[in-house]
Amino acid sequence: MYIWTASANERVYKNTRITRNSMNFLILESAKNAYVSGQILLRSIEGFEVLDVKAHTDLPCDIYYQRYNVFNDGLPYPDELVDIKHEGKLLVHAHSTQGIWLNLFIPKEAKEGRLNFHVEISTSQGIFTVPVYLNIYNVTIPDTKNSEFNLEYFFLPFDFFPYKDKKEVKSFANYGYKRYSDKWWELMGEYAKSFLQIRNNSLDIRIMPLLADAGSREVENNKWEFNWELFDRFVKFFIDKKAVKSLSCCSIINPVLNDTVLCLDEHSNIVSVKIESEKGEAFTDAFYSALYEHIRELGLLDIFRMRLQDEPHQDKYWIWARKKVERLMPGVVCGEPLDMLSVSKQLKDYCDQFIPRIEVYEEGVDFFRDMQNAGKEVWVYSCCFPEEHWFLNKFTDHPHVHSRLMTWACYSQNITGFLHWGYNYFAENDLYSCLPNARFKGDGHIVYPNTEHNTINISTRFIATRDGIQDYELLKIAERKFKDDAFALSRRIARSFLEFDNDPESVDNTVSKLLKLAEVSQNMI
Structure with missing residues (x-):
């Protein structure tokens, strides 16, 4: 049996082999109030079973088996992570490398310094021990809801199409549960837990199904x-889970080049009507006015944001809606996510x-810097494109360390947030699904469905995204006393979304330097 370890930044395939420089122990470094992960790798000339894995530490530690996701290109990509308590025995074939991930949480009250423990791996070929050396730095990052960085995933708690008259499909994000049932809320709790870990602190709200399902309707011409009962319950549920910094209301104008807006009929069905129709004008006036008054009553105006039309390809209707919001929601x-520089301008x-x-940001970097200088907020997002490997992106067939470097590039460019359209879009289509024929592999989801246990499985891209945001928080701590040094560190591995160093060793070394710098900065008087 060959047993060795790897950084969380390394991409390990089934055909990855041990090298002369491989280590049989794991070295981890972490701040406090943060997660840290690493890999243990097993390979044998004979098939074997992994019977159990135990981490002998008092720290919270989840252990995952690496699952290899296969698409039509035939490659088994190491992405999905399966909690060992859901898997039982794991069969590993001969001449095939199997990854085991440790995922530790370091509490705020943890004692800084070196913590040594070991991991015990029971297999059909014997019991093996892997030492772990964890260095905890005396620096604490803020809670998810207080993070400097903003992360927003388009989150789907319902079926793929948010229309009441559409049939829900079991493979979608709600697992076929009746909406708002106990099992559905239990699943929402699993999503909320994952938001805390990945630091998704801008809650995407699909508002129309919440209103329609509560009985909101057209009472006369x-x-x-509007019935806000389910909206209130949904928002309060996630705020109470302590993962919410801001609320983002999904647009009601249909996306891109559409000239229609979502509306409610007399039977609480969600329908589309022409924006420039009498009903389109009347509904948007009523909706924006009622929403503003309700958010004001809840005391949430300071953290509430509006999206008006996703990826508009003309300015007409976005500006139309913006003027309404300015008047009715002062x-x-x-x-808005913007996929055209011309419309951005x-x-x-x-x-x-x-x-x-x-890629729109890279094309118009001077314009967006002008917007920053004018006091406007600038985030970036990814959705399907750019798919070229010379851009950072979150595809399964990109190195998962790209998801970590994305946030470093944001820091280098003074960008304060990232939006990704697909948290859990498990749709059955040939663009971005979990299916083998997906073109944009993994683009629609950074977690995987686990219907058997009413939970979700995280991924290597999930961990890399989380680690990158933790790094951003450390960069912000370091810059308080060492601004130039923090900026230089960031540019060392990600100057932009086109210029980056995705070598795992380079990333590990830079993160190590950052931890030391942030520790000194936070403890200086």
């Missing part, structure tokens, strides 16, 4: 009655928060 921040006098797609 061009007059609506002071509410409006921002057309919105410069109207948009509060620019969220260009990565």
